[in-house]
Amino acid sequence: MTNHAKLKGVFKNHRGKRFRTEEIKDMIMKMVPDFADGSVRPNDHAEGNKSPCRCAGTYERIFDRIKRGWYKVR
Secondary structure, eight states: OOHHHHHHHHHTTOTTOEEEHHHHHHHHHHHOTTSOGGGOOGGGGTTOOSSOOTTTTSTTOSEEEEETTEEEEO
16 A cells, blocks of 8 residues: 555545644554654645655645645645
């Protein structure tokens, strides 16, 4: 299962809610213990960092970046 699929599963019931980056990391690490801590980068699934997920910037993205460190689940 890809990181994208794991994230999507964790946040599927949180559509419209807002979370800080640390809250997102905590939720993922609790629900998917084998998820690499260094791979929890919400912006990779929102606007996109240097090496974003294929979903970044598309309708399929998981998060909308509200401001630095805050994200809304799509």
